Structure formats: C-alpha cells, structure tokens
Amino acid sequence: MNPLIVGEDIWKVYRVGDVEVQALRGVSVTIERGEFVAIMGSSGSGKSTLMNILGCLDQPTKGRYRLNGVEVGQLRPDQLAEIRNQQIGFVFQSFNLIPRTSALENAQLPLFYRGLSLKEQRTLASAALQRVGLKGREHHSPTQLSGGQQQRVAIARALVTAPSLLLADEPTGNLDTESSQDIMGILEGLNRDGMTVILVTHEVDIAAYASREIVVKDGQILSDRATKGRSHAVGA
Numbered sequence: 001m002n003p004l005i006v007g008e009d010i011w012k013v014y015r016v017g018d019v020e021v022q023a024l025r026g027v028s029v030t031i032e033r034g035e036f037v038a039i040m041g042s043s044g045s046g047k048s049t050l051m052n053i054l055g056c057l058d059q060p061t062k063g064r065y066r067l068n069g070v071e072v073g074q075l076r077p078d079q080l081a082e083i084r085n086q087q088i089g090f091v092f093q094s095f096n097l098i099p100r101t102s103a104l105e106n107a108q109l110p111l112f113y114r115g116l117s118l119k120e121q122r123t124l125a126s127a128a129l130q131r132v133g134l135k136g137r138e139h140h141s142p143t144q145l146s147g148g149q150q151q152r153v154a155i156a157r158a159l160v161t162a163p164s165l166l167l168a169d170e171p172t173g174n175l176d177t178e179s180s181q182d183i184m185g186i187l188e189g190l191n192r193d194g195m196t197v198i199l200v201t202h203e204v205d206i207a208a209y210a211s212r213e214i215v216v217k218d219g220q221i222l223s224d225r226a227t228k229g230r231s232h233a234v235g236a
Contacts, residue, residue, distance in 0.1 A: 001033060002069050003030045003031060003032050003033070004031055004032065004033045004035075004067065004068060004164060004165060004196050005029065005030065005031035005054060005065075005066070005067060005165075005196075006029075006030050006064075006065070006066045007027060007028055007029045007030070007053070007054070007063065007064070007065045007066075008028050008063055008064040008065075009026050009027075009028055009062070009063040009064070010024055010026070010027045010028070010029075010050075010053060010060045010062075010063035010064075010065060011024055011025060011026060011027075011060060011061045011062045011063050012024040012046075012049050012053065012058070012060055012061050012219075013061045022219050023046050023049040023219055024046050024049055024050060024053075024060070024219045024220075025046075025218070025219040025220050026063070026220065027046075027050060027063075027216075027219070027220065027221055028221075029050075029214065029221065029224070031196065031198070032196075033164075033194075033196055034191070034194050034195075034196055035191075035196055035197075035211065035212055036187075036188070036191040036196075036197045036199070036209070036210045036211045036212065036229065037197070037198050037199065037210055037211075037212045037213075037214060038199045038200075038201060038206075038207035038209070038210035038212070038213045038214070038227075039051060039198065039199070039200045039201075039214045039216060040200075040201060040202060040204075040207050040213060040214070040215045040216070041202070041215060041216035041217055041222075042202065042217070043202075045216045045217050045218065045219070046216050046217075046218070046219040046220070047200055047216045048169070048200065049219075050216060051167060051169060051198070051200045053065060054067075054165075054167065054198060055084065055088055055090060055165075055167045056072055056075075056080045056083050056084050056088065057084070059072075059073055059074070059075075059080075060073055067083065067087065067164075067165070068087060068164055070083075085110060085113060085114075085161065086161060086163070087163050087164045087165060088163050088164070088165050088166075088167060089155075089157075089158030089159055089161065089163040089165070089166045089167070090158055090167050090168075090169070091151070091154050091155055091158050091166065091167070091168040091169070091171045092154070092169050092170070092171070093169060093170040093171065093172075093173035093174055094174065095142070095147075095150045095151055095153070095154045095174075096154065097142045097150055097153055097154060098142075099141070099142055099143065100141060101141065102138065102139045102140065102141055103129060103134060103137055103138055103139070103140050103141075103142075103145065103153045103156075104122060104125050104126060104129065104138040104139060105125075106142070106153050106154075106157055107125035107126075107128050107129055107153060107156040107157045107160055108121040108122060108124065108125035108160060109157060110157060110160055110161050111124060111125070111160060111161065114161075124160050125138075125156070125160055126138055128156035128157070128159045128160045129152075129153070129156045131156065131159065132152040132153075132155050132156045132159075132186055133152060133186070134149065134152050134153065134156065137149065146179070147174055147175050147176075147179055148175055148176075148178075148179030148182055148183060151171060151172075151174075151175065151179070151183050152182075152183070152186065154171075155171075155183070155186060155187075159190070163195075164196065165195075165196050165197075165198065166187070166190065166195055166196065166197045166198070167198050167200075168187060168197065168198070168199045168200065169200045170200060170201055170202070171183055171184075171187070171199070171201075172184065172201075172203070172206055180206065184206060184209045187199065187209065188209055188229075197210075207227075208227065208229070209229060210227060210229060211226060211227055211228075211229040212224070212225070212226050212227060213225055213227050
C-alpha cells in the first residue's frame with residue numbers, strides 16, 4: 001500500500017518587503033497510513049508551515065507533495081478546498097466553534113457542502129459526538145461546555161467526514177492537565193482504530209503519546225525517530 005503522505009524536497013519561501021524568509025528548506029518526509037506522528041519545534045522553526053502544507057492550507061514554493069497518491073502541490077484553490085473537506089480533519093488550539101449554535105450543529109457543519117439531507121447530517125454528527133464521549137450534550141452550546149468538552153466537539157467536527165488524515169495543531173494548548181490527557185486519549189484511540197494522526201506541539205509530554213517524533217528547526221528536519229508512545233484512559 002502506498003504511503004498516505006510523501007513530501008520531497010519541500011521549500012517554502014515568503015517575501016517580506018525585499019527580504020526572503022525561508023520557512024522550509026528542502027524538507028522530505030513520508031508518513032504511512034495509520035501512523036501517529038508528533039511534529040515538534042520552537043516558535044519560528046517551520047513546524048506550522050509544514051503542517052499547513054500537509055493540510056493543503058498552503059502550497060510549497062518548490063518541491064513535491066502527494067496526499068493519497070495525488071500530487072497536490074499545484075492544485076487550484078477549489079481543488080485544495082475539496083481535498084480539505086473530504087480527506088482531512090482539523091483540530092486547533094482555539095476550538096473554532098460557532099458560539100451560538102449547538103454542539104450538534106457545530107459537528108455537522110462540514111457536511112453542509114456534501115448535499116446530504118439534514119437528517120443524514122444530524123445522524124452522522126450525533127454519531128461523531130458519541131464517539132468522543134458527548135452523548136447527551138448534543139444540544140449544549142459551547143458556552144455550556146468546558147474547554148475539554150469544546151475540544152471534543154471540535155474533534156467530532158473533524159471526524160464527521162471520515163477523513164484519511166487528522167491534523168491536530170496544539171490541541172491541548174488551552175486545556176488543563178486532566179482535560180489534556182482526555183483529549184490525547186481520544187486521539188490515541190482514533191489512531192488505534194486506524195486513523196492517521198499528525199500532532200503539532202511544543203510540549204514534550206503531549207508528543208509522548210505519538211509513536212513517531214519529527215523535530216523541525218530552522219526550516220529543516222533536525223531528527224525523525226520512532227518512539228514508544230504511551231497509553232492513557234479516555235476520560236468520561
């Protein structure tokens with residue numbers, strides 16, 4: 001089976017006035033289906049730029065990137081949007097929930113463009129919420145949920161389209177220790193079920209959940225190694 005992700009000699013250069021900033025400098029990476037990978041690095045290391053390219057939120061200045069066997073480096077914006085909607089789930093530090101809507105409505109949002117009936121959307125969103133432990137809280141608004149519960153809604157929203165890849169950018173950055181463990185337990189469980197998970201973090205204890213750690217520094221991969229990972233129970 002082909003790898004899920006293949007990046008070859010990826011460069012990303014930004015121009016700020018007359019100055020060129022090389023955010024990525026010849027990065028090559030291969031990620032197999034079903035891996036749980038942590039990408040680490042300090043601020044300005046290039047890890048967020050790499051995540052944006054892997055998530056089809058940005059395109060490399062040069063180099064090749066293939067997702068699911070498709071060369072995505074030169075796709076049009078509408079084609080990239082379609083890939084993001086159908087193949088990639090995103091989880092961010094700030095949750096990005098719509099405040100005055102229910103957990104169910106937030107979770108079903110990615111299905112709006114799928115042409116599904118409202119009943120089908122609600123059924124899939126409800127199942128996703130149940131999968132992350134929010135059965136019975138479908139009609140709560142974000143203000144009625146704790147930070148950890150809001151992040152669970154965000155994970156359900158990422159899962160509702162059954163993506164090939166889940167990208168989590170500092171998913172525990174706004175959470176306390178117990179909630180962080182719960183969220184990482186959920187991501188770990190999803191990975192055990194076969195989902196490919198890429199986690200961007202600067203926290204060593206959070207990266208320890210992954211089975212592979214890629215460290216980025218100055219726009220290049222400093223190290224890429226397998227780790228033991230660790231197991232935590234998913235909180236209620």
